[in-house]
Structures are given as structure tokens and as C-alpha cells.
Amino acid sequence: xxxxxxxxxxxxxxxxxxxxxxxxxxMGSINTNLPxxxxxxxxxx
Numbered sequence: 225x226x227x228x229x230x231x232x233x234x235x236x237x238x239x240x241x242x243x244x245x246x247x248x249x250x251m252g253s254i255n256t257n258l259p260x261x262x263x264x265x266x267x268x269x
Contacts, residue, residue, distance in 0.1 A: 226267070227267070228264070229243070229246065232246075250264070251264075
């Protein structure tokens with residue numbers, strides 16, 4: 225499970241609520257026309 229997801233879940237939200245929040249607030253804000261945007265990394269293994 226990604227650390228960002230885990231960190232937000234530790235504040236008392238369900239996995240579904242956190243995923244919805246991330247999709248809207250993080251992934252939805254990515255504009256590929258800008259030179260800088262958030263990078264979401266997943267741990268392998």
C-alpha cells in the first residue's frame with residue numbers, strides 16, 4: 225500500500241475515502257502542460 229495512502233488512512237479515513245480524495249485532489253490537479261507536477265511513487269517488493 226502506498227505510503228501516502230497509509231498516512232492519510234492513519235488519520236481515520238477508510239481506504240475508499242482516501243483513494244477518492246487522492247484521485248480528485250492529486251491526480252485531478254495534474255496538468256501535463258506545466259513543467260512541474262506531483263510524482264506518485266509506489267514501493268516495489
